[in-house]
Amino acid sequence: MHYSVVISGLLSIIPGLAFASVPSQGYFDPSSNGGSMLTTVEDTSPLGQQEPINMIISGNSDSAVSIDQNSSGGLQNYFNSLGFAGECLGEHLGNDQQANLGDGNGLINQTAVMRWDYGNVQTGTCEETVDGGNHFRYWVQNGSSADSNAIFMATSYELPASTNHDIVTNGYNLGRDYVIGNITNSTIPTESLSNSSTFSGNTSFNGFNYSTSIQYVSGLLPNTSVGINHNLTVPVDGQNAIDGLVAVLTVKITATNTSSGSSSSSSSSGSNNSGVLGLSVSWKLPTVIGVLISACFVSL
Numbered sequence: 001m002h003y004s005v006v007i008s009g010l011l012s013i014i015p016g017l018a019f020a021s022v023p024s025q026g027y028f029d030p031s032s033n034g035g036s037m038l039t040t041v042e043d044t045s046p047l048g049q050q051e052p053i054n055m056i057i058s059g060n061s062d063s064a065v066s067i068d069q070n071s072s073g074g075l076q077n078y079f080n081s082l083g084f085a086g087e088c089l090g091e092h093l094g095n096d097q098q099a100n101l102g103d104g105n106g107l108i109n110q111t112a113v114m115r116w117d118y119g120n121v122q123t124g125t126c127e128e129t130v131d132g133g134n135h136f137r138y139w140v141q142n143g144s145s146a147d148s149n150a151i152f153m154a155t156s157y158e159l160p161a162s163t164n165h166d167i168v169t170n171g172y173n174l175g176r177d178y179v180i181g182n183i184t185n186s187t188i189p190t191e192s193l194s195n196s197s198t199f200s201g202n203t204s205f206n207g208f209n210y211s212t213s214i215q216y217v218s219g220l221l222p223n224t225s226v227g228i229n230h231n232l233t234v235p236v237d238g239q240n241a242i243d244g245l246v247a248v249l250t251v252k253i254t255a256t257n258t259s260s261g262s263s264s265s266s267s268s269s270g271s272n273n274s275g276v277l278g279l280s281v282s283w284k285l286p287t288v289i290g291v292l293i294s295a296c297f298v299s300l
């Protein structure tokens, strides 16, 4: 009797531990645990309008890519390879937005904003801040109840500062598709995309090469204008402000910067993906349970 109670108690911790590994699709749907793919924005008109999280960097990417750093081919270096950099001279402009990724962290501020750098990773984002252009805010799904390490990005193409950084016509869908177009080096046909659209391409920065495969996914976001920020000006005649598609990117490092000593040993391509981490959990689990069960036998 006692044993079965103890054992079922022990088994109940397994689902919690299982979250430490990445699900096959590479991310958890925020809405399955109280979150949303729509952000919270201050001071919208009318109040309560939201913006779409329309890109995800899958947790099935090489783990070095999801570490938010410039070195070792990390997330910042990947963003640089896509033509995006941090804000102009480190100045943070504009209101933060919040998102709840359903990972147990609740509604939290964006990690940062990245802006199109017009070919100059040092100062190009100053031009974006003034003249407008592509930009995205991002959040990491790394809370303890959905720890996929996927990166969630809310991408949109904004008008110049003189117009208060409103979004251009079709600017949510186009912002997303310009990023993908920059990866594939070809124009993405926004109007004819569906949930079976796939693309791939290579980018590089600072001696790191990335191979990205892209799958457009439906069902995470609504295909609508209702409740979407700037919905009076963003929709193209008669169509919705957002098409309901999310671009899911899986990124592999195909070449590393061998001249950068700190990275050469630790981030060799593809050696440390999430599968390895998932495996290490499943190896440790039986050992932990075994130890706990034998401890119970001793105490009884």
Ligand SMILES: *[C@@H]1O[C@H](CO)[C@@H](O)[C@H](O)[C@H]1NC(C)=O
Pocket (backbone or CB within 6 Å): 068, 069, 070, 076, 086, 090
């Ligand atoms: C990456 O480098 C840029 C500029 O060199 C710096 O502003 C930024 O804070 C760095 N980001 C991280 C996550 O280290």
Ligand SMILES: *[C@@H]1O[C@H](CO)[C@@H](O)[C@H](O)[C@H]1NC(C)=O
Pocket (backbone or CB within 6 Å): 095, 096, 097, 109
């Ligand atoms: C979130 O950002 C707002 C500014 O937009 C700031 O006032 C607030 O302190 C931030 N919250 C946290 C938890 O950092």
Ligand SMILES: *[C@@H]1O[C@H](CO)[C@@H](O)[C@H](O)[C@H]1NC(C)=O
Pocket (backbone or CB within 6 Å): 068, 111, 140, 142
């Ligand atoms: C989750 O990601 C954010 C953004 O990179 C980071 O600041 C935070 O420390 C991470 N949390 C954990 C538990 O790793």
Ligand SMILES: *[C@@H]1O[C@H](CO)[C@@H](O)[C@H](O)[C@H]1NC(C)=O
Pocket (backbone or CB within 6 Å): 116, 133, 134, 177, 178, 179, 180, 181, 182, 185, 186, 187, 188
């Ligand atoms: C690359 O990105 C820039 C800025 O967002 C955009 O103007 C351009 O059209 C994109 N290229 C492709 C092929 O999508």
Ligand SMILES: *[C@@H]1O[C@H](CO)[C@@H](O)[C@H](O)[C@H]1NC(C)=O
Pocket (backbone or CB within 6 Å): 185
């Ligand atoms: C991108 O495509 C153009 C032609 O459309 C070509 O001239 C250019 O070399 C390509 N760039 C890369 C990096 O492949």
Ligand SMILES: *[C@@H]1O[C@H](CO)[C@@H](O)[C@H](O)[C@H]1NC(C)=O
Pocket (backbone or CB within 6 Å): 193, 194, 195, 223, 240, 243, 244, 245
């Ligand atoms: C979005 O909905 C419109 C109709 O409201 C439809 O024409 C369009 O094909 C849908 N887009 C996608 C990507 O499903």
Ligand SMILES: *[C@@H]1O[C@H](CO)[C@@H](O)[C@H](O)[C@H]1NC(C)=O
Pocket (backbone or CB within 6 Å): 195, 218, 219
């Ligand atoms: C793809 O979209 C169609 C409707 O446009 C839908 O019937 C189908 O279930 C979707 N497939 C997936 C895998 O989401």
Ligand SMILES: *[C@@H]1O[C@H](CO)[C@@H](O)[C@H](O)[C@H]1NC(C)=O
Pocket (backbone or CB within 6 Å): 200, 201, 202, 211, 254
């Ligand atoms: C991308 O890089 C991979 C590995 O380096 C290579 O096999 C592939 O041909 C490249 N694809 C393109 C479109 O250049």
Ligand SMILES: *[C@@H]1O[C@H](CO)[C@@H](O)[C@H](O)[C@H]1NC(C)=O
Pocket (backbone or CB within 6 Å): 205, 206, 207, 208, 257, 259, 260
């Ligand atoms: C390797 O990275 C370092 C900075 O970490 C940079 O100075 C150097 O130019 C890079 N090498 C190549 C070949 O890109």
Ligand SMILES: *[C@@H]1O[C@H](CO)[C@@H](O)[C@H](O)[C@H]1NC(C)=O
Pocket (backbone or CB within 6 Å): 046, 048, 049, 225, 226, 227, 228, 231, 232
């Ligand atoms: C914009 O969203 C609001 C809901 O906040 C809705 O009442 C309105 O009809 C939408 N406008 C358009 C043009 O879709």
Ligand SMILES: *[C@@H]1O[C@H](CO)[C@@H](O)[C@H](O)[C@H]1NC(C)=O
Pocket (backbone or CB within 6 Å): 204, 208, 209, 254, 255
């Ligand atoms: C990395 O990408 C650069 C630029 O496309 C290319 O010249 C180089 O051959 C690639 N390196 C490897 C090892 O694939």
Ligand SMILES: *[C@@H]1O[C@H](CO)[C@@H](O)[C@H](O)[C@H]1NC(C)=O
Pocket (backbone or CB within 6 Å): 063, 064, 266, 267, 272, 276, 277, 280
């Ligand atoms: C690779 O994974 C091991 C544990 O599985 C960890 O100790 C190591 O720090 C990881 N290395 C990198 C570069 O992520």
